[in-house]
Amino acid sequence: MRAFTYERAKDPAAAARAAARPGAKLIAGGTNLLDLMKLEIETPSHLVDVQELKLDRIEAADGGLRIGALVTNTALAADERVRRDYPVLSRAILAGASGQLRNKATTAGNLLQRTRCPYFYDTAMACNKRRPGSGCAAIGGYSRQLGVIGVSSSCIATFPGDMAVAMRVLDAVVETVDAGGRKRAIPIADFHRLWGDRPERDTVLEPGELVTAVTLPRPIGGRHFYEKVRDRASYAYALVSVAAVIQPDGTGRVAFGGVAPKPWRVAEAEALLPQGAAAVTARAFQGATPTPDNAFKLPLATRALAAVIAQAKA
Amino acid sequence: MPEEAFSRRGVLTAGAATAAVAAVPAAGQVPAPAPPTPVMPVRLKVNGRTHRLTLDPRTTLLDALREHLHLTGSKKGCDHGQCGACTVLVDGVRINSCLSLAVMHDGDDVTTVEGLGTPDKLHSMQAAFVKHDGYQCGYCTPGQVCSAVAVLDEIGRGIPSHVQADLTAKPRATADEMRERMSGNICRCGAYSNIADAMAEVAKA
Numbered sequence: 071m072r073a074f075t076y077e078r079a080k081d082p083a084a085a086a087r088a089a090a091r092p093g094a095k096l097i098a099g100g101t102n103l104l105d106l107m108k109l110e111i112e113t114p115s116h117l118v119d120v121q122e123l124k125l126d127r128i129e130a131a132d133g134g135l136r137i138g139a140l141v142t143n144t145a146l147a148a149d150e151r152v153r154r155d156y157p158v159l160s161r162a163i164l165a166g167a168s169g170q171l172r173n174k175a176t177t178a179g180n181l182l183q184r185t186r187c188p189y190f191y192d193t194a195m196a197c198n199k200r201r202p203g204s205g206c207a208a209i210g211g212y213s214r215q216l217g218v219i220g221v222s223s224s225c226i227a228t229f230p231g232d233m234a235v236a237m238r239v240l241d242a243v244v245e246t247v248d249a250g251g252r253k254r255a256i257p258i259a260d261f262h263r264l265w266g267d268r269p270e271r272d273t274v275l276e277p278g279e280l281v282t283a284v285t286l287p288r289p290i291g292g293r294h295f296y297e298k299v300r301d302r303a304s305y306a307y308a309l310v311s312v313a314a315v316i317q318p319d320g321t322g323r324v325a326f327g328g329v330a331p332k333p334w335r336v337a338e339a340e341a342l343l344p345q346g347a348a349a350v351t352a353r354a355f356q357g358a359t360p361t362p363d364n365a366f367k368l369p370l371a372t373r374a375l376a377a378v379i380a381q382a383k384a
Numbered sequence: 385m386p387e388e389a390f391s392r393r394g395v396l397t398a399g400a401a402t403a404a405v406a407a408v409p410a411a412g413q414v415p416a417p418a419p420p421t422p423v424m425p426v427r428l429k430v431n432g433r434t435h436r437l438t439l440d441p442r443t444t445l446l447d448a449l450r451e452h453l454h455l456t457g458s459k460k461g462c463d464h465g466q467c468g469a470c471t472v473l474v475d476g477v478r479i480n481s482c483l484s485l486a487v488m489h490d491g492d493d494v495t496t497v498e499g500l501g502t503p504d505k506l507h508s509m510q511a512a513f514v515k516h517d518g519y520q521c522g523y524c525t526p527g528q529v530c531s532a533v534a535v536l537d538e539i540g541r542g543i544p545s546h547v548q549a550d551l552t553a554k555p556r557a558t559a560d561e562m563r564e565r566m567s568g569n570i571c572r573c574g575a576y577s578n579i580a581d582a583m584a585e586v587a588k589a
Contacts, residue, residue: 073421076441076487101483104444105464117441119488148543153551164546168568169538170471170480170531304546304567 071107078119082282083251088118090249090278096120098140099174101167102183111193111200125282128152133288136245139178139281143167143233146177155289158313161296162236168305178281181234181244181261184272185227186307187216198224199269206269209361215309218360218367220330225269226361229262229332235313236296237284238325238333245283248276255285262332272331292317295378298327299370310367312374316382320344324378326354326371347376426490430455431499441487446470448486449496457497457526461570468569471527471534472496478534480568497526500533508589509533512582520573528569532583535565539587557587 079085089096093115106112125138147163189195189207196205208226217228242258292315300306308328316322322343325335339354351372426437449455461469465483472481473495501507509532519525539555547564562583
């Protein structure tokens with residue numbers, strides 16, 4: 071690990087100012103950042119610890135909930151209001167990581183986690199996301215876990231998380247503050263970027279811009295599902311996941327994880343839910359560019375959604 | 385030749401020295417010396433005793449416990465949060481101590497396997513691991529024991545899990561629940577069924 075200096079910020083605007091300096095990075099739970107620092111994939115020269123910012127509460131807001139950026143995955147999944155009104159969110163969180171990690175991982179940190187592409191993790195390999203302009207060793211390489219849609223000729227990595235996929239079907243909004251004290255509210259649909267020719271940028275956040283909360287609109291009812299398909303029964307990243315809220319009349323919302331640079335939700339596709347899983351995925355994955363290694367994700371997504379629809383009808 | 389001359393630690397130290405020499409650039413290209421690594425004061429309460437340490441901020445909580453406080457019960461397996469051998473309780477909550485910096489825990493209350501019980505007075509979970517043979521080589525065991533204690537506490541506090549059919553119901557200490565909740569602790573020897581038996585016995589007590 072490269073040497074760095076460390077400070078604890080006392081308020082969000084001060085944290086954003088400190089983090090806007092070149093080489094500085096924010097740290098909350100640290101479960102992803104420290105892993106990457108040990109591998110020298112991330113090499114910050116200064117860490118700004120945000121643990122004292124008092125952003126660890128879940129509050130009622132406008133008929134919905136405001137989730138502080140530092141609420142842990144464990145606390146969010148266990149919150150009675152989330153379990154009752156937004157169970158897809160609890161289910162998604164509990165399907166990810168391990169108990170130890172969920173105890174440290176935060177809401178903002180989870181949104182900002184970096185890809186698990188094996189070529190991003192191997193510093194001997196070309197990776198446009200880790201070293202812009204160096205190329206992409208994943209293209210033509212071992213790509214079983216990687217993206218099938220929304221990817222580019224620069225990068226075929228996926229966003230690896232589960233929580234954000236559930237937040238996407240709930241139309242969550244990410245609240246931020248920047249070094250100048252300016253606040254903005256970013257719909258989660260716009261928060262993660264498609265890689266394009268700038269895969270080193272995962273999200274639309276500006277340097278130093280600090281996530282302060284995630285808000286959930288008022289509950290939408292329906293039955294909630296998070297179906298995650300992975301190589302082990304527990305503690306593994308999704309090959310494909312499906313977050314869905316299905317209403318009694320068969321309409322609903324659906325987003326897919328493990329397939330793209332961001333939670334993948336297509337309005338025209340979910341409108342086809344009453345016609346069944348195959349109709350939805352045919353539209354959702356129109357224009358997909360799978361590799362021979364990961365083409366299995368397309369039928370797997372259809373089958374995972376079919377399982378959800380069958381449970382909703384049961 | 386004295387035996388310690390061939391100790392693994394000695395060989396590693398010698399190897400590192402060689403590498404350091406080899407890494408020095410050719411004459412005329414010598415960069416300015418790196419500034420001295422800043423150190424920071426860190427106060428940790430570990431197993432009921434308060435310690436004041438001065439640490440490089442890179443020091444993980446695990447390395448502070450093992451290398452500075454010489455509490456070598458907590459183990460370094462993968463050092464990346466994947467195996468769970470480093471699991472300790474911080475303010476009563478289990479975490480991977482390898483994925484946390486000691487400076488981030490200034491003022492925190494840490495419990496390691498040494499703080500759960502002693503050879504003369506085992507914690508009930510430690511006694512149950514012995515009774516049910518919940519280990520083979522033993523390397524993952526301190527992390528397994530700390531995690532197992534925390535799992536029963538989490539079930540008691542109503543923290544839900546992936547295998548719970550009804551999210552709003554109070555979780556129970558079933559075999560399925562304990563297997564799911566222990567998935568962050570890997571045992572290369574495969575003592576899982578005996579670990580689950582040990583946990584079931586403590587859960588019933």
